[in-house]
Amino acid sequence: AQSVTQPDIHITVSEGASLELRCNYSYGATPYLFWYVQSPGQGLQLLLKYFSGDTLVQGIKGFEAEFKRSQSSFNLRKPSVHWSDAAEYFCAVGMNYGGSQGNLIFGKGTKLSVKP
Amino acid sequence: NAGVTQTPKFQVLKTGQSMTLQCAQDMNHNSMYWYRQDPGMGLRLIYYSASEGTTDKGEVPNGYNVSRLNKREFSLRLESAAPSQTSVYFCASSEHLRGDYGYTFGSGTRLTVV
Numbered sequence: 450a451q452s453v454t455q456p457d458i459h460i461t462v463s464e465g466a467s468l469e470l471r472c473n474y475s476y477g478a479t480p481y482l483f484w485y486v487q488s489p490g491q492g493l494q495l496l497l498k499y500f501s502g503d504t505l506v507q508g509i510k511g512f513e514a515e516f517k518r519s520q521s522s523f524n525l526r527k528p529s530v531h532w533s534d535a536a537e538y539f540c541a542v543g544m545n546y547g548g549s550q551g552n553l554i555f556g557k558g559t560k561l562s563v564k565p
Numbered sequence: 566n567a568g569v570t571q572t573p574k575f576q577v578l579k580t581g582q583s584m585t586l587q588c589a590q591d592m593n594h595n596s597m598y599w600y601r602q603d604p605g606m607g608l609r610l611i612y613y614s615a616s617e618g619t620t621d622k623g624e625v626p627n628g629y630n631v632s633r634l635n636k637r638e639f640s641l642r643l644e645s646a647a648p649s650q651t652s653v654y655f656c657a658s659s660e661h662l663r664g665d666y667g668y669t670f671g672s673g674t675r676l677t678v679v
Contacts, residue, residue, distance in 0.1 A: 493655070543665055555607050
């Protein structure tokens with residue numbers, strides 16, 4: 450069955466430090482991959498997406514992610530974290546058909562805290 | 566350019582009461598979804614509608630019903646609310662059921678059942 454794993458439930462980084470959030474997926478075909486961010490009390494906002502082509506994709510707010518097929522990973526990175534990046538981050542895999550989990554499967558999320 | 570609009574934003578129900586959560590999108594999307602979000606559980610799909618006139622169960626449909634009223638609107642009904650349905654509910658839409666464009670989410674409805 451298709452699945453998405455975000456191994457880190459909660460990460461704390463200092464403002465200005467670099468960030469990497471991990472995401473691993475299990476899916477038989479070529480996946481569509483997404484990262485969403487959720488600020489407290491808000492809905493989910495799309496940060497970036499990978500469909501095909503260049504495996505390093507750029508997103509909004511200075512984020513980037515790299516697709517590594519050999520590792521079934523799509524890790525999110527940012528070179529220098531700002532206090533406003535504190536939020537919960539969700540990785541998702543898109544399929545090309547509907548099922549009991551719909552066509553977009555979400556990880557359980559990683560909560561990011563930023564120390565001043 | 567509203568995107569996905571959910572009403573109400575907050576609601577408190579007594580056990581056994583019923584209510585309908587409303588969702589509307591103005592992006593001419595074909596597919597719509599209802600999720601619930603609980604701490605440590607991530608997002609779980611309740612129901613989805615691939616296109617106007619169709620609805621299908623997701624991962625956690627028990628205790629809920631849905632109606633795809635037209636292309637814009639997709640409502641979620643709790644017939645007899647239970648404390649286990651205390652959650653944050655999100656509506657989302659996408660251009661079509663293929664998972665290549667991602668979803669646009671509403672801002673959520675925070676529901677408490679006492």
